[in-house]
Amino acid sequence: AWFHRSSALPQSGAPPLPQSSFFPSVDGVMLPPGTFTNRVAFITGGGTGLGRAMTTTLSHLGAQCIIASRKVDVLQQTAEEISKATGNKVHAVQCDVRDPQAVSQCVNQMEEMAGLPDIVINNAAGNFVCPSERLSPNGWKSITDIVLNGTAFVTLELGKRLIQKQKGAAFLAITTIYAESGSGFVVPSASAKAGVEALYKSLAAEWGRYGLRFNIIQPGPIRTKGAFSRLDPTGAFEKGMISRIPVGRLGKPEEIANLAAYMSSDYATWMSGAVIRFDGGEYVSMAGEFNDLRRVTPEQWKMMEAMIRSTKGS
């Protein structure tokens, strides 16, 4: 029964909790039109999932976007679709972020097409669930090479060129709520994302003087094919996840996109070195030792209260 659903990501998964009606999502773009006019944004992994949503929002707000990942066909289709919807240019550039030379060439292309970026979003990643005792050195590297080294190569390459040209920029990295706590069964991802957070906090301190700022979003669970097909292939895990999210539902790519756009905008120029958890409250709900008491009924509480009151001494 735990594997009752097919691996093709269904349109809709487990139902939200009742309280989610208090927490409706807003899909519309939040920032004022034209916020990013004449700005260039570079988004890794921009062809799918959250990267696609962030690109869409930035493009709607006037940015010229460059999206980069391995699958050039996916990128091109996304670029076209977004560009058509927003009327602003979206460029697709093939780039495997694990390869420093590929990164360098990709930035060359960007410089030619659009110039160095004002906004950089390190969003590309890989991940899959796996008991750690089944993990080979190659399995380990297949994730950390993308997430940690890839982010570093992109960030160092762009940082050096921006510094050289005395151009400011806002960097954003997408990590995860388990980057700080760690988590079993996604260990290479946890380690690599923690590394990304330290990288960004370090550079926020070091490179502010060059006009660069660095911030982080830690998303909780948001249904994308890339993430869910490798983290919950059977669909059996989703219900339990929702049941512990205080807001009672998964997040939506558009919600991340609005937050990311804010953080990348001039409304947030004073933000650097920040780490924003955006997860419907899942993290604090899991981490707090007595939160399971949510299952206790009002009648049971009355009885427990009476027992506690009658306790004498220590």
Add this chain to the structure above:
Amino acid sequence: AWFHRSSALPQSGAPPLPQSSFFPSVDGVMLPPGTFTNRVAFITGGGTGLGRAMTTTLSHLGAQCIIASRKVDVLQQTAEEISKATGNKVHAVQCDVRDPQAVSQCVNQMEEMAGLPDIVINNAAGNFVCPSERLSPNGWKSITDIVLNGTAFVTLELGKRLIQKQKGAAFLAITTIYAESGSGFVVPSASAKAGVEALYKSLAAEWGRYGLRFNIIQPGPIRTKGAFSRLDPTGAFEKGMISRIPVGRLGKPEEIANLAAYMSSDYATWMSGAVIRFDGGEYVSMAGEFNDLRRVTPEQWKMMEAMIRSTKGS
């Protein structure tokens, strides 16, 4: 020389760093007009400083605001000024948050005037610099009673009534960047603010099921009379503070207000239990062990590099 400036808060303090030109502040309101139409917002300490700025922004966006603190004349003047500027009602209610009964009466008044709030901002606070060995029990309580107990009384009172009426709401608390790390010389504030953060993270987990969400902003230094006159009465400290802020300048009340408005809006309904540091990068800059190396010149780096390269073994 360290006390060369008068205690009257000067219009402008220490100058920003050169890189601040990369990080211009935007004073305009970020969210779409009408975002808070038909919403009621309750802001403690809304008569001055950051509270006043947040009230102004919410009011501009259509909210009916209730501001509460001890000095009713200050509140009334602020209420009038904002209301005049925005065209929306701002109510002034006297309330000392240290007194649970006063809090309860204040909420009664609010219910009559505007109903229970959709947005609650716990912003009232007290603070002053003082070596801890000079701190009496009363000195300790003069801060913690406002910051921790005051926030708790307001939050519990409103939470109970909202739950009772099955009404959802977004709570926001204003803490500080030293709530996690602690800090000497402002110890009661550090302790109380840490308590507020735990309160909010706890309730984010516990009260999500009732339609309530809870988030936190940790501001870095923002020039307000209330804060700076008690934290840097001589003005001697400000320059050092700016020198370690990567973004090279203090924050502005309007920047906090835009962030607070976002967090209180439906664009952020999926945000709960989040703690957002907003400080120009000051925290990571102070905390990172090797950040003082920013003082090393390029020539010195070359020499150090040569020395490191020539090192053999461990």
Add this chain to the structure above:
Amino acid sequence: AWFHRSSALPQSGAPPLPQSSFFPSVDGVMLPPGTFTNRVAFITGGGTGLGRAMTTTLSHLGAQCIIASRKVDVLQQTAEEISKATGNKVHAVQCDVRDPQAVSQCVNQMEEMAGLPDIVINNAAGNFVCPSERLSPNGWKSITDIVLNGTAFVTLELGKRLIQKQKGAAFLAITTIYAESGSGFVVPSASAKAGVEALYKSLAAEWGRYGLRFNIIQPGPIRTKGAFSRLDPTGAFEKGMISRIPVGRLGKPEEIANLAAYMSSDYATWMSGAVIRFDGGEYVSMAGEFNDLRRVTPEQWKMMEAMIRSTKGS
């Protein structure tokens, strides 16, 4: 069925997990005999539970101990029993830590009997589980006044006198694993303990120059009557708690006592501002988003692996 056990704390609760055989507890004293000869230790709440265990260990190691709390009869019996077992003096002093004057008088008595302490352990606390919407302002204060104000009054009073006399000391506070994350249903405790942690980290920074150092233990669940009768009065919660502890068992007071003795000893003079979680791994186990996958069987993993491998694209 959830309330099947009596409120009298049974000798043994839920059984440990199989892996606990890998993690045997050692009850014996760890530090070399005489480690605390000629040292004076002050332990609040030293009459029961963890405080009693820490007092026992310090006394075994040669310290002259002063234990203080409200119930003088309990204190006196404990003092006698420990003193008899170890051959070293243990003094019982009545003191309600919520009352600054009582604290001052208690320290007067200690100074007369033994001099100012070399070791201070802030261990006194109160706590009970309760939905926050059932919490009155008095309920809130009944906990925070002991935990936060009580710790502050003891710490400030002793700190001032030690500084005045130019005497060094090691301070230790006992907090909890939910001080950082917060937790529903124990909200006043979470807030007050977070405040204690900030207090200690702040003073570690500020008062080092006076020869004082400050550290923290965050215990996970350890079966004491004081804690368990108010946190799990029915006994229904314990099994769930154990099931998520990686080490597979509750902690023992003697284990805390050995850690506390180490941190208070000269072996740890370089330790200050440290926060040591000691919880069998419970915190990381709860907090990590994918740790529930521990329930997946090896056969299920094989199938999931196949599904993941067959996934194409994002």
Add this chain to the structure above:
Amino acid sequence: AWFHRSSALPQSGAPPLPQSSFFPSVDGVMLPPGTFTNRVAFITGGGTGLGRAMTTTLSHLGAQCIIASRKVDVLQQTAEEISKATGNKVHAVQCDVRDPQAVSQCVNQMEEMAGLPDIVINNAAGNFVCPSERLSPNGWKSITDIVLNGTAFVTLELGKRLIQKQKGAAFLAITTIYAESGSGFVVPSASAKAGVEALYKSLAAEWGRYGLRFNIIQPGPIRTKGAFSRLDPTGAFEKGMISRIPVGRLGKPEEIANLAAYMSSDYATWMSGAVIRFDGGEYVSMAGEFNDLRRVTPEQWKMMEAMIRSTKGS
């Protein structure tokens, strides 16, 4: 003048602060003799610095030690010297932890010589100060390959074999105080160490059921040739570091060794997923926003107090 000292690590660097007389270090071994009899300990980077100190302490306490790193001559000399001093076997095994195959062969050798370990200390690391804009992809990898991948390869290899043989073990990783905050100028190290912490917290949660526990020490500055020659080649930085350490002095390798031995012993079987900062208070001292006020004199405090008292309103 900042480069006034030679790169050869002098016997003694900058002098300690006056308060350090309150905080004498104890060099002797803390745990009871024979604590590790019949235990096998594996220490990477055990030939020098902190690794050598930890090996010495474990060996004194009865453990059979295996030390592994790249320089086999250094290892052999250390092994001989320690073995001679303690009377217990110390084996030297050449191993570059960046190479999974080398790690596997090293473990083969260990299994033959001594069996699988009861204690594993991941201590090997590389680091050097460098402005990030001068860092090449190879420079980045030269550190992260040792620190993060190396630790992962060692941990996964040993974990798998221990699980297979149903043998319990205590793992310890040596990270750094800037792993959480990040730090400029040592960015690859900060990122990789953060990754190691997430790895350990993750496995603490996941592998407890197999009898394995995982803990972390974050050392502050301890004068070793390996660290200081690459982090402070000119010696110019040390004085500033000491000036902000509340305890007023650097740490000593023996102090780390006693803590590490405790954490690896059965006295700490209930400890897993813990992160212990051991740094003389440096971290909290740097991170706390108002700690610079330590420079204010008593006379200045009196004046500031008067100014604050005379402030009216906000």
